[in-house]
Amino acid sequence: MVAPLKVGIAGLGTVGAEVVRLIEQQNSILAARCGRGVKVVAVTARSKTKKRGVDLRGIDWMKDPLAVAQHPEVECFVELMGGVGDPALSSIEAALGAGKSVVTANKALIAKHGLKLAAxxxxxxxxxxxxxxxxxxxxxxxTIREGLAGTDINRVYGILNGTCNYILTRMELEGLxxxxCLKDAQRLGYAEAEPSFDVDGHDTAQKLAILASLAFGTKVAQSAVSVEGISSIAAEDLRAAAELGYRVKLLGVAMRTATGIEQRVHPTMVPLSSSIAQVMGVTNAVTVDGAGIAPITLVGPGAGGAATASAVLADIADVARNVRALPFGRPVEKLKTTTKAPMERHEGGYYIRLMARDLAGTAARIATRLAEQKISLESIVQRHPNGGIEPVGKSTKSSPVPVILITYATTEDAMRRALQAVQSDKVISGKPQVIRIEKN
Amino acid sequence: MVAPLKVGIAGLGTVGAEVVRLIEQQNSILAARCGRGVKVVAVTARSKTKKRGVDLRGIDWMKDPLAVAQHPEVECFVELMGGVGDPALSSIEAALGAGKSVVTANKALIAKHGLKLAAxxxxxxxxxxxxxxxxxxxxxxxTIREGLAGTDINRVYGILNGTCNYILTRMELEGLxxxxCLKDAQRLGYAEAEPSFDVDGHDTAQKLAILASLAFGTKVAQSAVSVEGISSIAAEDLRAAAELGYRVKLLGVAMRTATGIEQRVHPTMVPLSSSIAQVMGVTNAVTVDGAGIAPITLVGPGAGGAATASAVLADIADVARNVRALPFGRPVEKLKTTTKAPMERHEGGYYIRLMARDLAGTAARIATRLAEQKISLESIVQRHPNGGIEPVGKSTKSSPVPVILITYATTEDAMRRALQAVQSDKVISGKPQVIRIEKN
Structure with missing residues (x-):
């Protein structure tokens, strides 16, 4: 019988405590699956006396994370503290430097220091x-690193932030x-007191930068991601989207284009019939488009103690089985530098909602301005006072009326120029709302 | 630089030819991901002269599959011929016996001989x-073997046969x-001339038996799967399902119960809001329920040359990276024997469609018979002549009218006894249609 893999854990919050519990509970399955058991030999956390509901007897309590990483028996250091600086960074560096394996749930740290650590x-x-x-x-x-190892990936995109998806779901279902919705999410613990990291899209951007690296062999670079959050989305946009056969999701999208890898996070209209449109509440989902094959979509829990612990345990199991995948799927020195793709060059369809001053004249003017930029319209509809939609031109109202345009694929640059021209024409009031469309 | 992994391929149909092409095209990515390239050194197929659109120069053409498996340079034998007997079986046995690795897409062979081969x-x-x-x-x-290595799995279920899902999709969307639909599927090449292996559920059963083994540590046993196909499903069932918030799918379901592992394949009503309900056409999907975490669903192409080749290539990449996962996730000698769970013990909700002779009397009689078996009704509705539904009792028609019942969870045994009693009462004409309901 091979000796069990000896693990040290830094951080005993919800996830850390669940990992300790699962290693104990699942040990015979882990032993059968990996050819050896897993044993926690050292831990540390901020408070030694806090009640955690797990039995820590027989496990060395260390004074700090570095001591866990350097514990002579620890072969696999599990970092579950969070934070992009020390002690997470220095203890991971110490473990790796000593030839030990590391398992972490720390996306911010991987997004910022992943390349150095992988090297x-x-x-x-x-x-x-x-x-x-x-x-x-x-x-x-x-899945990207191994399950699609021989597949040429063209695009990877997904719902990577449960807080945003929860807010958008409730806005749509309840018209709020x-x-x-943000306030309610905060009250229920789905959103932080300082919500901007989530709702402004930065959390999604960190995760997307990691996925893009794995999919395209580029260096992780959060700075290469264009980011827009969901705070500008109105309940009216979600209603109109549904009527037009779409749903609005905060997507992270990384894709191959003629000019390089485009990485972007923004509210996106996805077809109601797509797998990703069905993903409601705090659930996450990721779709991978491989060359020549239909998209593969993975849906499941994106956060929570048990879900995170499940992934941590799988990572530990791989270490126990002696699997050593390259951290970013390819040797770090082969990863290519990626730069921020200018959003002006983005190509796709657009949803545009604007307030037309004088309906008949406005429609003609908008059509002209779009035609000047060679933009074709899939539909142009006017919102009813009762919330429904009808073809433009049926109303005789003279006060501003909301009009919704759906364009066929065009460049962002052309779309922006057309809207600027429409604004200069003074036929609309206020600023148009623009949401990009992502088709399957 | 490590020498490339030397591969021999038996079978050069759509999948085999695509694998040869991808190994050539993706070689630099494979080399970066695996630390070594992949090289095809030997092949065989029925016809040497058939045009395949791939360059076989420099590759040894062998007289039969066994010769490929025994080729002195071949380290990884790729079997893409199909068939549960020889030459697939004997050549795989020869390769494994010589300590070589094997990659195969042959579900029938794995379902039948997988344990012996894994040993x-x-x-x-x-x-x-x-x-x-x-x-x-x-x-x-x-995903089951590695990604959920430390997660206790309670249920795995999915849409595993594209032919059936294609037929059910068209039946629902077009009312056929x-x-x-079967005839059309045959004409389009989605169904075989002899369709019973697919439409009667046996293909799904083979795949389910493999998934159950991986999820629950049981010996693969197709004979332990209860199987019903889709040929009894009527367009009317699909219409009624949609109105009641469900969709009918042919599911394979393996789950832990108090009396063991239940494995079953049958048409199933799934909630319209579930991920699996959105899976239309030839697409496949599998959901895994882990203890304490929300379900994880994987959706994607279940067949086709490029999709199958993608999975074959990932398997070859694992061999190249020197990963040796246990074929069934646990040592073969530790796998437990599983027996066929009697469907009478199955617990769940039921959709029942029957023709009531005299509506008022029938409803009362059915309610009494169900109550005798302690079965509660979630709803009982009568089908309108125009296809809609309305509460029972609003019609005064005297000719038989279709009535649809949805029960709360009960045992299959109780449900069957209740229906038998209703039939003995002679208040219905014909045999009731029964479809099991699977909730998330």
Whole structure:
């Protein structure tokens, strides 16, 4: 019988305590699956006395994370503290430098320091596994890195932030405003007191940067991601989307284009019939488009103690089975530098909602301005006072009326120029709302 | 630089030719991901002269599959011929016996001889990878075996046969009969001339038996699966399902129950809001319920040359990376024997469609018979002549009218006894249609 893999854990919050509990509870399955058991030999956390509902007897309590990483028996260091600086960074560096393996759920740290850490893992022979850092229990890292190892990937996109998806779901189902839903999400613990990291799209951008690296062999670079959040979305947009056969999701999208890898996070209209449109509440989902094959979509819990612990345990199991995948799927020195793709060059369809001053004249003017930019319209509809839609031109009202345009694929540059011209024409009041459309 | 993994391929149909082409085209990515390239050194197929659109120069053409498996340079034998007997079986046995690794897409062979082959792989040190055998390009084997290695699985279920899902989709969307859709599917090449293996559920049963083994640590046993096909489903059932908030899918379901592992394949009503209900056409999907976490669903192409080749290539990449997962996730000698769970013990809700002779009297009689078996009704509705539904009792028609019942969870035994009693009462004409309901 091979000796069990000896694990040290830094951080005993909800996830850490669940990992300790699962290692105990699942040990015979882990032993059968991996050819050896898993044993926690050292832990640390901020408070030694806090009640956690797990039995820590027989496990060394260390004074700090670095001591766990350096514990002579620890072969696999599990970092579950969070934070992009020390002690998470220095303790992971110490473990990898000593040839140990590391498992972490820390997406911010991987997004910021992943390349340096991966280089150390590759040089010293340890694993650096971080399945829990992106989309919780969904095995998307393993799927891209291993399950699609021989598949040429053209696009990877998904719902990577449960807070935003929860807010958009409630806005749509209950017709509420962004602010109302955010407050409720905060009250229920789905959103932080300082929500901007989630609702402005930065959390999604960190995760997307990691997925893009794995899919396209580029260096992780959060700075290469164009980011827009969901705070500008109105309940009216969600209603109109539904009527037009779409649903609005905050997507992270990374795709191959003629000019390089485009990485962007923004509210997106997806067809109601797509798998990703069905993903409601705090659930996450990721779709991968491989060359020549239909899209593959993975849906599941993106956060929560048990879901995150499930991914951490799978990573530990890979270490126990002695699997050493390259952290970013390819050697770090082969990863290519990626730069921010200018959104002006983005190509796709657009949803545009604007307030027309004088309906008949406005429609003609808008059509002209769009035609000047060679933009074709899939539909142009006017919102009814009762919330429905009808073809433009049926109303005789003279006060501003909301009009919704759906364009066929065009460039963002052309769309912006057309809207600027429409604004200069003074036929609309206020600023148009623009949401990009992502088709399957 | 490590030498490339030397591969021999038996079978050069659509999948085999695509694998040869992809290995050539993706070689630099494979080399970066695996630390070594992949090289095809030997092949065989029925016809040497058939045009395949791939360059076979420099590759040894062998007289038969066994010669490929025994080729002195071949380290990884890729079986893409199909068939449960020889030459597929004997050539795989020869390769494994010599300590070589094997990659196959042959679900029938794995379902029938998988245990024997896995034992040989474990003894001799080779891998036995068969990701393509279940759900095509969806990495469900890897997900259960590795991605959920530390997660206690309670249920795995899915749409595993594209032919059936294609037929059910067209029946629902176009209101066609099973026979019409089957004929069309045959004409379009989605169904075989002899369709019973697909439409009677046996293909799904083979795949389910493999998934159950991986999820629950049981010996693969197709004979332990209860199987019903889709030929009894009427367009009217699909219409009624939609009105009641459900959709009918042919599901394979394996789940832990108090009396063991229940494995069953049958038409199933799933909630319209579930991920699995959105899966239309030839697409496949699998959902895994882990203890304490929300379900994880994987959706993607279940068949086709490129999709199957994608999974085969991922398996080859694992061999190249020197990963040797246990074929069934646990050592073969630790797998438990599983027996066929009697469907009478199955617990769940039921959709029942029957023709009531005299509506008022029938409703009372049915309610009494169900109450005798302690079965509660979620709803009982009568079909309108125009296809709609309305509460029972509003019609005064005296000719038989279709009535639809939805029950709360009960045992199959109780449901069958209640229906038998209703039939003995002679208040209905014909045999009731019964479809099991699977909730998330």
């Amino acid at each position: 150390s893992a590759e040089k010293n022979g340890g694993a650096l596994n971080y399945e829990a850092a992106v989309a919780g229990a969904i095995p998307i890292i393993k 405003s962004f602010e109302e | 040989s792989a474990e003894k001799n040190g080779g891998a036995l990878n068969y990701e393509a055998a279940v759900a095509g390009a969806i990495p469900i084997i890897k 009969s099973f026979e019409e």
